[in-house]
Amino acid sequence: MIIAIASQKGGTGKTSTSISLAAGIARKNKRVLLVDMDPQANSSKVLLNDYSRLPKEFTLYAPILDRQPIIESPSKVPNLSVAPAHILLSNADLSLTVAQDHREARLKTQLDKIKNNYEYIIIDCPPSLSWLTLNGLTAAEKVIITISPGYFELDSVVQLQKTISQVQEYYNPNLDILGFLFTMSDTTINSKTSLKILRQTYTEKVFKQVIPRNTDLRDAHFNKSDVFSFNPKALAAEAYNSLIMELFQI
Secondary structure: OEEEEEOOOOOOOHHHHHHHHHHHHHOOOOOEEEEEOOOOOHHHHHHOOOHHHOOHHHOOHHHHHOOOOOOOEEOOOOOEEEEOOOHHHHHHHHHHHOOOOOHHHHHHHHHOOOHHHOOEEEEEOOOOOOHHHHHHHHHOOEEEEEEOOOHHHHHHHHHHHHHHHHHHHHOOOOOEEEEEEEOOEOOOHHHHHHHHHHHHHHHHHEOOOOOEOOHHHHHHHHOOOOHHHHOOOOHHHHHHHHHHHHHHOO
16 A cells, blocks of 8 residues: 655644654564655655655655666565655756656656555655655545644645645646644644544545654654654654544554
């Protein structure tokens, strides 16, 4: 299964969710690949040893900008490999805008060659509506939309849904929204109201499990670790484990 994790806005827990789902599933003895499409490369920096030493040819720069095969790097987590990002992916929109090939399918073309090596592939999309995001959505079978509390966060979902509809119409008719994941949940009125509106608007598409605001998650990433390695009893670790059970029954 190939799942894109998407959000139009930064700061919604998209990358934390990508890392936690990939690491959590891998810890259940499943072969997992995390595809880091975000030029900030935060997933890659957390999960890979010596990420800074990787040449660009060993990152997604190769398949996206040079149409070369994907090179997977083993991560710190058993059963989990990473196709790392590179800061030069930030130039991808300029290059792909004038490209003459199926520019939206460069990731899919190369991913198709290796996808049978994995049971789950998680794509960490950039927090923007760009050619990199279109590549992620074109390659995916499912998409999870992360949403944190707030008016602008809820409002951004509308534009992202329009983009997903366009991808379904023009590039990937089999793409399906797996659901909406509410992140950074706490006891504030803002959080409670945002979740209520989300459930009223999207009803059964909102996952039952929400992800709490948890300093262990932030501290884990600061220490270049997934939350399960950092503190398996953390609230976020328990929440992501419950989410994995809800989604995949594993």
